[in-house]
Amino acid sequence: MSNSSRDRMGLTRAQMAWRAAQDIDDGAYVNLGIGIPEQVANYIPDGRTVIYHTENGIMGFGVAPPPGEEDPELINAGKKPITLEPGASFFHQADSFAMIRGGHLDMCFLGALQVAQNGDLANWSTGAANAVPAVGGAMDLVAGVKRVHVLTEHTTRDGTSKLVDACTYPLTAKTVVQRIYTNLAVVDAGADGFVVQELAPGVTREMVIVMTDAALQFSDNLGEISATKFR
């Protein structure tokens, strides 16, 4: 049985997206993955302009159109209808992935099945025998975008940690993830292993340690995620 939302600890998904949005610089070119990462666009701080890239060939897209105004040839990578912001552009797939692989995009936010303490990412396949493998642009994004950040629940529905010593699912890429936003904490990954930077309100160090299947360090400047703007 899956947990009801009442059993969830820490932040809601909207709050996770809000926290992630605070790390986007003014003027950044950003790619948002499907799922929770898409919500990041709803919480960009006032005064910052963000230019959104979608790998199927658009820079500068905006919100979903009102019902009845959808254009089947104006869609994002999730194949959902979108609109354009002033200054938008269209380009073919080789240019789109030149932006990605060539390091021109500043940040991407992705979901994950597992993230390892060294920044290894698994987010495209559980390796199940009969599953149809599908990778899309995930491996390209993490191979080329300057900052790769992950938004994910801290654990799976059955309580298994998504933050791990070493990924057991097939890798998307090695040592690429720099920061993870979960319902419990903001955690950096990399050569120094997992370093918890911030905890969600009401979440203690001991709780995060128990919920994480890897060694954790805590930042000397460990903070609490600001809850003032949360619904």
Next chain:
Amino acid sequence: MIDKSIPNIADALSCISDGASVMISGFGEAGSPIELIHALIDQGTKDLVAINNNAGNGHVGLAALIEAGQVRKLICSYPRSSNSTVFTELYQAGKIELELVPQGTLAARIQAGGAGVPAFYTPTGVGTLVADGKETREFEGKEYLLEKSLTADFALVRCDRADRMGNLTYNKSARNFGPLMCTAADTTIVQARVLEEPGAIDPEHVITPGIFVDTVVEVSNPKHEGDLVAAGEYYPGAAQ
């Protein structure tokens, strides 16, 4: 005067024979040359290798071509979506081959194929299942994967405007793989929403120069896959 237009879709596709490799433009339904694909189904050409980002939706377009048993192998980055049951069933039954390629690598392989570059090194996929059996090499301390270019016998592409010389423009995100595929096939067959005289398209606005295009067919009111899928349609007819 050069005139690459052909009035009839069936005539445009008659050069495609069994066993051909066929690049098909589109990302999801955007840019999918659905009328050309349906004509290929009508023609009954078998044993095809299809190259597309996805595996089609519902029971029309690429999904219908696969469902008709005409595709032996699919080269693709994302053969899974909410409506892509046709491919899934055949794949799980071992009735169709899949070569999974990361989307950016797929684009780069097609671009290289069209540009006469046989292979290239890329950071995408290093240390993953995609790297299995492939050569790697270090450049300035970073590891890269050798990927081979991709060409095809045919490309089927949907564009917006075309002139009789084969110069093309595209519509919004329907551009995606079209311009790349046009360059990488021995024979490129295009369906255009509008067919015009040479000079009608401002040279500054041409996305695919006509040298990459062999045949243009005008399809003035192209169908949208999403509409057909939403209506539960099957091509060529009712559910088998």
